[in-house]
Amino acid sequence: MYQDRIRRPALLNKVMDAQQAAQLFRSGMSVGMSGFTRAGDAKALPLALVERARREPLSLTLITGASLGNDSDGLMAEAGLLARRLPFQSDAALRRKINAGEVMFIDQHLSETAEQLRSRSLAAVDIAVIEASAILADGSIVPTMSVGNSASFAQQAGQIIIELNLSTPLALEGLHDIYVPGARPGRAPIPLTSPEQRIGVASIAVDPARIAAIVITDSPDSPSTVQPPDAETAAIAGHVIAFLEGEVAAGRMGPQLLPLQAGIGSIANAVLHGLIGSPFHDMTMFSEVLQDSAIELLDSGQLAMASASSITLSAPMHEKFMRDIARYRDKIVLRPQEISNHPEIVRRLGIIALNTALEFDLYGNVNSTHVCGTHMMNGIGGSGDFARNGQLSLFVSKSVAKGGRVSSVVPMVSHVDHTEHDVDVLVSEWGLADLRGLAPRERAPLIIERCAHPDYRPQLRAYFDAACRRGGHTPHVLEQALSWHTRYQADGTMLDA
Numbered sequence: 001m002y003q004d005r006i007r008r009p010a011l012l013n014k015v016m017d018a019q020q021a022a023q024l025f026r027s028g029m030s031v032g033m034s035g036f037t038r039a040g041d042a043k044a045l046p047l048a049l050v051e052r053a054r055r056e057p058l059s060l061t062l063i064t065g066a067s068l069g070n071d072s073d074g075l076m077a078e079a080g081l082l083a084r085r086l087p088f089q090s091d092a093a094l095r096r097k098i099n100a101g102e103v104m105f106i107d108q109h110l111s112e113t114a115e116q117l118r119s120r121s122l123a124a125v126d127i128a129v130i131e132a133s134a135i136l137a138d139g140s141i142v143p144t145m146s147v148g149n150s151a152s153f154a155q156q157a158g159q160i161i162i163e164l165n166l167s168t169p170l171a172l173e174g175l176h177d178i179y180v181p182g183a184r185p186g187r188a189p190i191p192l193t194s195p196e197q198r199i200g201v202a203s204i205a206v207d208p209a210r211i212a213a214i215v216i217t218d219s220p221d222s223p224s225t226v227q228p229p230d231a232e233t234a235a236i237a238g239h240v241i242a243f244l245e246g247e248v249a250a251g252r253m254g255p256q257l258l259p260l261q262a263g264i265g266s267i268a269n270a271v272l273h274g275l276i277g278s279p280f281h282d283m284t285m286f287s288e289v290l291q292d293s294a295i296e297l298l299d300s301g302q303l304a305m306a307s308a309s310s311i312t313l314s315a316p317m318h319e320k321f322m323r324d325i326a327r328y329r330d331k332i333v334l335r336p337q338e339i340s341n342h343p344e345i346v347r348r349l350g351i352i353a354l355n356t357a358l359e360f361d362l363y364g365n366v367n368s369t370h371v372c373g374t375h376m377m378n379g380i381g382g383s384g385d386f387a388r389n390g391q392l393s394l395f396v397s398k399s400v401a402k403g404g405r406v407s408s409v410v411p412m413v414s415h416v417d418h419t420e421h422d423v424d425v426l427v428s429e430w431g432l433a434d435l436r437g438l439a440p441r442e443r444a445p446l447i448i449e450r451c452a453h454p455d456y457r458p459q460l461r462a463y464f465d466a467a468c469r470r471g472g473h474t475p476h477v478l479e480q481a482l483s484w485h486t487r488y489q490a491d492g493t494m495l496d497a
Helices: 009-014 018-022 045-055 072-078 092-099 112-118 150-156 231-249 266-274 292-300 315-323 343-349 383-389 440-451 454-470 483-491
Strands: 030-033 060-063 082-086 127-132 159-165 211-217 260-262 283-286 303-308 332-334 352-356 359-361 392-396 425-428 431-434
Touching (some): 009 211, 018 045, 018 211, 030 150, 045 072, 072 082, 231 266, 231 392, 231 425, 266 292, 266 392, 283 343, 292 303, 352 383, 383 392, 425 440, 431 440, 440 454
Parallel strands (some): 030 060, 030 127, 060 082, 127 159, 159 211, 260 283, 260 352, 352 392, 392 425
Antiparallel strands (some): 425 431
16 A cells, blocks of 8 residues: 555645646656666656647656666657757667757766756756655655666755655665765765765655655566677676786785776676676675676675666566565665766776777777767766776777677777777777777777777778878878768778778
């Protein structure tokens, strides 16, 4: 019964259905919704808003933590509901609208959104929609499987709508650590010095007078779509583990490593999976999202503790996690994303950052977001927060895509998300290039021989040789630098004829 989860009796009269709550919205509003990598997202309000937008004009700016589940982004985009969207998405239908110029997408570092809301660089949130497992006697909200930007939305919004999800166990209470930094100037340092430390409170503080509606739901999160490891991702994992073994042997870290961060996706998940059975032990994670591999590492005993902002799991792993949640509760903490991704903390802890590249070039610049420089895929997410500030920044990618017609190693990236200054190590299934301490002319041959697919190495060598004849600290043949991309657009392949 939902009454057991609403522990402030005066709020019981705020319960209404999603269609009634949808009437609170007006065109032009800025809306903050919970949800981070398909976890902890609102389930009922997006659908009710879609129904309304199909009947009458309704256009909103939508801010979340990261991507939403249950096809919500795509349905809202196709209904014409979204005028602006930030800071991250992963829905194919919304992606089409963004690339057609029909939805204005603001791609942001995930640590930045709350800061820009706080400084009023972004318009204030009018309505916050937050999924909860319970509402406490003081009106505060116990989040579900993510925190994301929910604490900042609740702090700022004029009205708050709570989706009370009965499918989530009450045992989630105590999993969260809600800490919101103070205002600038004069902000005190964030007092977090180890991943397992708790510095906040277990629920999101809310003024009960601003709770405008409570909508009862009973729907689980969308399961993760991450694919299991394959031969290429297993090879990438092997190269990363061998590299980390070398770091331990060189005395740069102990066998517990430094705290790990891994971006969302199949390759990063596979690399973490590959750590199972490795010589490392008592590891910790300080990441933005925990995938199946993190739970497997906890089960193996090699991972002692994991801190993140979201837990995004496959259906079988989600069922296992919920069944055993009491066992995991003292090993996992979920934080607001501006804390999980905060540059101050990432630099302090010395994170090993592992993220995925769409493509990287001969000098170590990385494109994480745009196909052929123009078409958005998902967004930069938190990779920049960790890459620039971590002790080690690794980017991984399979060497080719589209059946070998596209090389992930190119002369010049078509869009730059992470400059060469923020990239320490590049990895493909063929090998690993450690770029630390190398000048541009030293990086290029290493990247070609260690990371590029053999089919593309002759083309890359020829380009680099021609560029060196032109001269320069970072040699390029500018009229040819993006010719691989234009050849693919014209001929469907980057390979020379």
